[in-house]
Amino acid sequence: MTARPPTTVYPMTIYHKPNCSTSRNVLSLIRESGVEPEIVLYLETPPSKKKLRELSKAMGMGARDLLRTKEAPYEELNIADPKWTDDQIFDFIVEHPILLQRPIVVSPRGTLMCRPWERVREILPA
Structure with missing residues (x-):
């Protein structure tokens, strides 16, 4: 895919973890589509409880669907x-953002948990 010139007319946000290959692949596809998204490094700036509720509702997912079950706090807290x-559960994620499944992408075409990473294509600009 040939990268389009970056544009700001298509607002996108990615909840991103730079050392996660899935998250990096999603960010790369977004940029190849010509969009420079807002990047939320959620381990440094965790989403609020209100934002987590909004994201889960927009994705049609429950709070448990947002959890990474292989992370230490999941076991330690018996989640x-x-x-x-x-x-x-939202409180646990706010307190321990490593529990948040990633990457989550918000765009005008929808909000998705981009696992597998190719799912982001569903909400890229047409």
């Missing part, structure tokens, strides 16, 4: 226990 409410 697999069904007693935890969505509200409590």
Whole structure:
């Protein structure tokens, strides 16, 4: 794919972890489409509880769907226990942002958890 010149007329945001290959692949595809997205380094600047609710709703996912189950806090805090409410799970993610599944991309065409990374094509500019 030939990269288009960067544009700002198509606002996109990626919740990004630079050392994650999936996240890097998604960012590369976005840039190849001619868009320079807003990059949220969510480990440094975690999304608020309100933002997590908005993202999960926009993706049609529950709070548990946003969790990375292989991370240490997941086991240490026993988050697999069904007693935890969505509200409590969002609190865990805010407190331990490593628990947030990634990358999440927001665009005018929708909000997606881009796993596999090719899914981002669904919301790139036409």
